[in-house]
Amino acid sequence: MTDTSPDRIPFSEPPYLRGLPSPYITPAHLRFQQACRKFATENLIQHALQWEREGTVPAHVFDTFCKHNMLVPNMPAPLPVDWLKRLGIHDILGVKVEDWDYIYTGIYCDEMARSGLSGPGGSLNAGFAFGIAPIYKFGSKQLQERFLPELLTGKKRGCIAITEPEAGSDVANITTTAVKSADGKHYILNGSKKWITNGIWSDYATMAVRTGKPGAAGLSVMVVPLKGHPGVIMRRLKVGGQITGGTTYIELDDVKVPVENIIGREGDGMRIIMTNFNHERLVIAVGVTRQARVALSAAFSYCLKREAFGKTLMEQPVVRHRLAKAGAELESTWAWVEQILYQLTHLSKEEGDRQLGGLTALLKAKSAMVLNECAQTAVLLFGGAGFTQTGQGELAEAILRDVPGARIPGGSEDVLLDLSVRQLVKLYQAEEKKLSKIAKI
Structure with a gap:
């Protein structure tokens, strides 16, 4: 049996999995995390690097995930409960579909990225995460009847x-x-x-x-x-x-x-596309923050044992400085991820889009920058091993190649930085206008 217990290497796990109190995670969330880790480890994570080397995740993996309703969590919360129940999908590893919230989504996306590679998970989830929601949110009843039964059950991709x-x-x-x-x-x-x-x-x-x-x-x-x-x-x-x-x-x-x-x-296309982007950017941010965690904790572990100039790398102040800078960026970003997940859980869809659309774009851009920082740090600290596609630095090298796939899709970095501020200005102006009207009454 594969060990699925939390890793104790610094930066390897979110604070709530290191035994620290969390205002967001309930006992039910934690039970799901444990079940999700076990399932994802056995069916994806332990094989991910090998499949990445080979270039393709076997087709049976998609079928296994669908059989256990384990691609449904990729959809925006709240889930399309009526449709899921109609198709016989009542729970996800024990969590009732009607109880699903964005905290569960964040846990799921974090666990799916725990290999450190975005490709293996991405080979399974793009349709569920981004392709299905526009159909059940904006499609006619007739369109839903034609496509949702097969798409939601994975009979069609x-x-x-x-x-x-x-x-x-x-x-x-x-x-x-x-x-x-x-x-x-x-x-x-x-x-x-x-x-x-x-x-x-x-x-x-x-x-x-x-x-x-x-x-x-x-x-x-x-x-x-x-x-x-x-x-x-x-x-x-x-x-x-x-x-x-x-x-x-x-x-x-x-x-x-x-x-x-x-x-x-x-x-209606632009409105549908932009609404869909908010969810896409959020789940990307969760996944790449976990990738950053994997890269930095791998480097941390390596520095504890690798010796140079008569002492371990961890005894070198310059090495500790690099780890500290990257670690500060990582943990700050995760705190922001959790905050937005919580806020979405307690806001209506309309208010979440209105108030958090710009911030979610900014979070996605920032998380990709943090992945770049942590991956670069890992490769540099692994040295020659981090530049090699085999051996102990192989994963760090692979994560660094994944970085552009975080910085470009879902809106490229510079576009999102600009978009976020434009959205915040728009929100500010709307609030100012509202206050101005109140003052005149």
């Missing part, structure tokens, strides 16, 4: 397809077109999508397309068939990190999609 070769963070300038056929029964899609996680294995994509004029107002979102569908060509892309994530290039050549596949209405 999905992905989110926003990014294009010339339009990544610049969502408003997406160029993939969806033009209605002469008989009005189909949209005809032409264009391409790039860097689509899980695309190569997906039956459907929740896809952003242009149904109208240039700019944000012309965007729509629809469910697009992928595997085996006429006019769809997919090829897997070679990327520097997240090797197992199934990053895919999708070409669309006169692809026919029923008009009933649109999510919401024509022109």
